[in-house]
Amino acid sequence: MAAEWLSFTVRRREAVLVAPAEPTPHEFKELADVDFQGTTRLQISGIWVIKEALSKALVFYYPFAGRIRGGVDGRRPVVECTGEGVLLAEADADIRLDQFGDALLPPIPCSEQLLQNVDGSEGLYDTPLLLIQVTRLRCGGFAMGVRLNHILSDAGGLLQLLKATAELAMGAPRPTLLPVWQRYLLQARDPPQVSYAHREYDEEEPVKFEDSVLRSFFLRREDVRALKSRLPGDMQKITSFDLLTACVWRCRIAALRLDPGQRVRAMAIVTGRGRCSAVVPPGYYGNSFAHPVALSTAGELCGNPLAYAVQLISKAKSEMTTEYLRSTADLIVVKGSATYTSSIGSMIVSDLRQLGLRELDFGWGDAVLFTPMHSDEVFHYYFHYTNTIGEEGVVVMLRLPAPAMERFAEEMESIMKDC
Template identity: 30%
Template sequence: MRVIVSKCSPLLVRPSTEQSTPADHIKVSSFDKPLAFSSFSSFHVFDRAIHEPAETIKRALSRALDHFRLIAGRVVVGDDDGDLCIACTGEGVEFVAATASCALVDVKLFDPPFAALLKDLAVEYPEASCRVADPLLLMQVTEFSCGAFVLGVTWNHVVADGTGIALLLRAVGELARGFDQPSVPPVTCADQLLPDLPPLAAAIEQTIVGQLKPKDYAYLDITVPMSAIDRIKAELGNELGAPCTVFEAVTAVMWQCRSRVIMPDDDPDNPAPLVFAADARRAVGAAEGYYSNCVTTQVIAPPPTIREVVEGDIKDVVKLIRSSKEQIPATFAGEGEEGVPLLPCVEDTLFGYSALFVTSWRNLGFEATDFGGGTPARVMCHPGPESLPACVACLPRRGKGGANVLSRFLKEEHGGAFLAELAKFT
């Protein structure tokens, strides 16, 4: 069926209270810089109606921006040194109210194919990357004929990571439900000085954002059953010293299944790098309400060969992931500099078809967003970056009985074989 999404003209939502002092210029941190001017979109599907969702969210957003002033500002580039700052100008964020010509169930947003429709459910920046004068956040609320609605959020990554946007949405929801102020006071890079992002992580992120060209990989909507996750966790028992996490089990399954499918296309003794994003808040002691970027990029080094990932026991694959995670605190303590010699070969080693980039949305906080009708039935995204094989794992999804993964990490001809490998874990 043809779905028509009708959009009102965009408007700027500003903080509800005016600033009485000149705009602060906040210098962004080393975590923010590599991600500047790259955009990302999330989609939050609410299957329970609330009264006038667009108007309700718009009013609450204005009040939330009183507390999240950085997000209502604009990027400023220094004339002399080219340094990046965010000016807390209060100019606001772009907001669009929209309606869809059908019920939510009619478009099967809970199941593929949905990728084409997602473009209509969010506001996008007019160019491939964000411009200096653009708002730092774009928001669209699309109400369906049944009363359900989808919130599409697109942001300039310089101002916040996924946890930061989840904190904003949590605050908007609380204010929409009658709270006087957010339950978690927001904190920015202006309020708390963090250690520098490790050089290797910064180099990888800059390469991902600025130097690679998009590739056309298949869009897959995958569920790793909880029975498979529980079985892996049970097999490991106490071998890791602490229980295997859902992220570790899911990533191990994705990595091994994918490696089995692509191995015929590559020398089996070529490296199969795994790169994953990790929240560094605990490692650097960031405050609970820190909403500026605080994500590091971790590489399993040295990378195993494709053959080792394919033929290894799934427990051994999990152990590789856990070992790499455990190295994160040391990199912020000035240790682990053995990773620095990898810098000259980042592109050659980490961005071929045999590599895999994983980011997890488990426990970012998106699952707690509530504007008055309950938490989202599903949270989705355009998995990215599209310039290398990537997946977004563990997205919140109600009642599915497993871990949802959205991916662009396989050529079209490998999709069926991958799903067959995944079925072996069920």
């Protein structure tokens, strides 16, 4: 079914607060310096959850049931663990999952109905830290939308809460992985020791695209393998992330038709989970990522073989170490904040494939799809997808001005034809 012809109606009940199922400590918890990166000062959208299991999970993850309080007398914000709860809205949609067809990819028609705002809930301070909408579909399935206050947690931390909720929904007495707060592990050192240049936070002229469009591109596994075959033999072990990001970066810059001498940046959101265990122990659910950056000029990026961009991405990603994460925390304190600039020559990539979100099972089976609903001019997302004929692959989701998006599609098609 073509996306432009798909429409449906959602009837939503009034949102309610879901509090922890048992009493929890009323206390103030300090956040880590890494929680104050520019990319965390927002609320992000995602998915899911079931009321009773969520209430039980909040006993373990009780800071989610609290509120962010603004800093007083020059002090930074803290989490007040009030036990008030998170917002949950139930809804019903007059549509079946199979009616979406390929329109299930962003931009999803009428997606705004799957996560409707609750008045007074969108601020960073003094508001619920999670807004969840569970929408029942006519086929018996359901869609779950989640908006997270990013200053408390990143996608990996949110996933821990959701996995705990799913386990409790399936009858487990407690989560397999217990939560760890310990934000002091990612506090700045005293004195701060900024040991990297952190060009990801260089100030550049911000841009707001006019008449921009959101679009998703599906690459089959066979397409990714064919793309990799174009690289030299000594690069055949590079990751699909490095390959995809290099490809998307080149196509994006070519589509924007930038001056050959203009500096361009590709930033990869890299988590410290699993690679920085000294400061990110198992169970840690705070923000634990950084944005190592690859730099080039538009002319060099588009004029060199694809392997050139792949090497830049791989090198940048390899910089993500415990020291890099500590240096990021130190930089935030030294500068007072660390905010990326939405410049025309910059892109940030978030790979959601490794989170295991499709395997979340609340008792109805694995999820069919996990996807962000929106993106800005800088953020690009990767996520798993299986098309309507059963082919598995990866979706690249991004936003560009309409004319540039057409050129981007042509660039991507040209690269794939050369494989």
